[in-house]
Amino acid sequence: MKADRLLIDCHAATMVEGGTAYGAIEDAAVVIADGRIAWIGPRAELPQVEAVETEYLNGRWLTPGLIDCHTHLVFGGDRSGEFDQRLGGATYEEIARAGGGIVSSVQATRAASEEALFASAKTRLEGLKATGVTTVEIKSGYGLDLDSELKMLRVARRIGREGGVHVRTSYLGLHAVPPEHRADRETYVDKAVDEILPAAHAEGLVDAVDAYCEPIAFSTAEVSRLFEKARSLGLPVKLHADQLSNGGGAALAARYRALSADHIEHADDDGVAAMGQAGVVAVLLPGAFLMLRETQAPPVDRLRAHGVRMAVATDCNPGTSPLASMTAALNLACVQFRLTPEEALAGATREAARALGLQDRCGTLEVGKAADLAAWDIARPAELAYWLGKPLLHARWIDGRRS
Structure with a gap:
C-alpha cells in the first residue's frame, strides 16, 4: 500500500458507534493517502505500507478534528x-x-x-x-x-x-x-x-x-x-x-x-x-x-x-x-x-x-473519510472535557496535511 503519511504509536478515538467507548483503538495506526484515511486499525494488523512520511506520536490520542x-x-x-x-x-x-x-x-x-x-x-x-x-x-x-x-x-x-x-x-x-x-x-x-x-x-x-x-x-x-x-x-x-x-x-x-x-x-x-x-x-x-x-x-x-x-x-x-x-x-x-x-x-x-450535512465526509476516523485529525497530549479521551484552560493539542491535520 502506498501512502502519503503513516501515523503510528498512538491510540485512536475513532468516534465510530457500536463498539468500544469512543470507538477506541488501542495502539493504533492510521494510513493517509490523497487527503483521506486509507487504513486504520490496530498496529499489529497494519498491512505493508510504503509511506512518504511516518510520524510517531509517542502514545498520544488521535481524534477526528x-x-x-x-x-x-x-x-x-x-x-x-x-x-x-x-x-x-x-x-x-x-x-x-x-x-x-x-x-x-x-x-x-x-x-x-x-x-x-x-x-x-x-x-x-x-x-x-x-x-x-x-x-x-x-x-x-x-x-x-x-x-x-x-x-x-x-x-x-x-x-x-x-x-x-x-x-x-x-x-x-x-x-x-x-x-x-x-x-x-x-x-x-x-x-x-x-x-x-x-x-x-x-x-x-x-x-x-x-x-x-x-x-x-x-x-x-x-x-x-x-x-x-x-x-x-x-x-x-x-x-x-x-x-x-x-x-x-x-x-x-x-x-x-x-x-x-x-x-x-x-x-x-x-x-x-x-x-x-x-x-x-x-x-x-x-x-x-x-x-x-x-x-x-x-x-x-x-x-x-x-x-x-x-x-x-x-x-x-x-x-x-x-x-x-x-x-x-x-x-x-x-x-x-x-x-x-x-x-x-x-x-x-x-x-x-x-x-452540517457532512457526516459522509468527516466526524469519525473511518476509511474513505477526510484525514482531518487532531492529536492530543492526554492519557484518556475524557480529559478533553475535563480540563479548562490547559493546552492539550499536539497537532492538527487538514486533508492529511499538518496544519
Missing part, C-alpha cells in the same frame, strides 16, 4: 459593555429592545471593511484551531442589508481558503430587524427572503439557511417564508429555536427537516419528539447558557429518550457567547447539561458533522 457547527465568527466591534449591563441586572431581552444586542453589532459590522472583518475573525479562529477545530460553520446575520450580508459571507469564504480550516456558511438574514426597518418589518422580511438570499446564493456564498425564531426576533410564519425560499433554491435549513421561550421552533425545524435546531432550552416534548422523527440534530450551546445565566437547561433526557442526536458548539459571538475554545465548550456541556464526556466529544465530531 473537532467541528464547531454553530458560530457567528465574523462581526465588527464587540459588546463587552452589555456584559456589564447584564451583570447589573439587565436581561438580554431588555438590552435588545433598547437598541442593543444584535443591532449594535449590525452597526459595527456595516462600518467595517472586508479586510477588517477578516483580520478580527482570524484572531478568534486561532482560539478554535488551538483547541483542535478543523471545520467551522460561520453565519452571516450582522449585516442585515444586501451589501453587508454579502460582505460577511465573502469573508467567511475567505477564511475557508486562507484560515487553515474548512468552512461551511449559513445565511442568517432573519436574525434581527435592522434599525431602518423597525417600523416596517414586513418590508425587511421581503428583502431578506426575496432579494438578499437569492443574491448570496447566486454568488455561491451559501451552504445553508438559518433564522432566529423567538418573540424578540421572527415568528414561525416569517421563518417559514424564508425556509420555503431556501427549499426552492435547494438549500438545507437550520434554526435558532426555543432558546428564550417555547415558540414552536423545534417543531418548525422538524417540519422542514432541518439539519439542526440550536439552543432549544425551552423545547417541549412534542417538539423534541418531532425532531427525533425527522432526524433533526439538537445543537447545544453551553457558552450562551453560561453568559446569559440561564436556569432552564436543554431537555437532554428527553432528547436521549427520543433518539435525538446532540451536537455541541461554541456559538462564538460578540454578545451572548464570547467563547473561542472548543474544549471549553465540551467541559461546559458536561458540567451544565450533564452530557457524558463521550457524548460531548461525539457532539463535537460525529454529530457536529451531521448537523
Whole structure:
C-alpha cells in the first residue's frame, strides 16, 4: 500500500458507534493517502505500507478534528459593555429592545471593511484551531442589508481558503430587524427572503439557511417564508429555536427537516419528539447558557429518550457567547447539561458533522473519510472535557496535511 503519511504509536478515538467507548483503538495506526484515511486499525494488523512520511506520536490520542457547527465568527466591534449591563441586572431581552444586542453589532459590522472583518475573525479562529477545530460553520446575520450580508459571507469564504480550516456558511438574514426597518418589518422580511438570499446564493456564498425564531426576533410564519425560499433554491435549513421561550421552533425545524435546531432550552416534548422523527440534530450551546445565566437547561433526557442526536458548539459571538475554545465548550456541556464526556466529544465530531450535512465526509476516523485529525497530549479521551484552560493539542491535520 502506498501512502502519503503513516501515523503510528498512538491510540485512536475513532468516534465510530457500536463498539468500544469512543470507538477506541488501542495502539493504533492510521494510513493517509490523497487527503483521506486509507487504513486504520490496530498496529499489529497494519498491512505493508510504503509511506512518504511516518510520524510517531509517542502514545498520544488521535481524534477526528473537532467541528464547531454553530458560530457567528465574523462581526465588527464587540459588546463587552452589555456584559456589564447584564451583570447589573439587565436581561438580554431588555438590552435588545433598547437598541442593543444584535443591532449594535449590525452597526459595527456595516462600518467595517472586508479586510477588517477578516483580520478580527482570524484572531478568534486561532482560539478554535488551538483547541483542535478543523471545520467551522460561520453565519452571516450582522449585516442585515444586501451589501453587508454579502460582505460577511465573502469573508467567511475567505477564511475557508486562507484560515487553515474548512468552512461551511449559513445565511442568517432573519436574525434581527435592522434599525431602518423597525417600523416596517414586513418590508425587511421581503428583502431578506426575496432579494438578499437569492443574491448570496447566486454568488455561491451559501451552504445553508438559518433564522432566529423567538418573540424578540421572527415568528414561525416569517421563518417559514424564508425556509420555503431556501427549499426552492435547494438549500438545507437550520434554526435558532426555543432558546428564550417555547415558540414552536423545534417543531418548525422538524417540519422542514432541518439539519439542526440550536439552543432549544425551552423545547417541549412534542417538539423534541418531532425532531427525533425527522432526524433533526439538537445543537447545544453551553457558552450562551453560561453568559446569559440561564436556569432552564436543554431537555437532554428527553432528547436521549427520543433518539435525538446532540451536537455541541461554541456559538462564538460578540454578545451572548464570547467563547473561542472548543474544549471549553465540551467541559461546559458536561458540567451544565450533564452530557457524558463521550457524548460531548461525539457532539463535537460525529454529530457536529451531521448537523452540517457532512457526516459522509468527516466526524469519525473511518476509511474513505477526510484525514482531518487532531492529536492530543492526554492519557484518556475524557480529559478533553475535563480540563479548562490547559493546552492539550499536539497537532492538527487538514486533508492529511499538518496544519
